[in-house]
Amino acid sequence: MTQQxxxxxxxxxxxxxxxxxxxxxxANYNVDVAYNPKDGLQALQTGSYDLLLLDIMMGRGAEGIMxxxxxxxxxxxxxxxxxxITGIREQMAFLFPGEPVHPRFVQVDExxxxxxxxxxxxxxxSALLEAAEALKNKPK
Numbered sequence: 214m215t216q217q218x219x220x221x222x223x224x225x226x227x228x229x230x231x232x233x234x235x236x237x238x239x240a241n242y243n244v245d246v247a248y249n250p251k252d253g254l255q256a257l258q259t260g261s262y263d264l265l266l267l268d269i270m271m272g273r274g275a276e277g278i279m280x281x282x283x284x285x286x287x288x289x290x291x292x293x294x295x296x297x298i299t300g301i302r303e304q305m306a307f308l309f310p311g312e313p314v315h316p317r318f319v320q321v322d323e324x325x326x327x328x329x330x331x332x333x334x335x336x337x338x339s340a341l342l343e344a345a346e347a348l349k350n351k352p353k
Contacts, residue, residue, distance in 0.1 A: 223253030224268035250276040294341040
């Protein structure tokens, strides 16, 4: 039996988080939640997660971008897949289905728009976890 995957959601919208967490719990993921960027960063630094689901607009602005950028500079966190779930598109210079206008703007693995359909959410989470597992098991 494979080990249950641990996911972290960082989003400041409690209603949205409750819905997403419920979908992921039902799919048998172990889900932790942080409702602000500070708690989210602390959870990332102290916990061990297989995937991050991250909102962009929190606190004083686009603090989700700051978290994604910090993760990519951290040797322990840089390989963790990041799924951005956001209600904004053009304002962030992103084109869907997830291609950034400029690749160094912020490195994320996938991006979906709120509200996200449960089936799409589960497909994206599963694909990101499988890709990360394949990278871990790839011979060096």
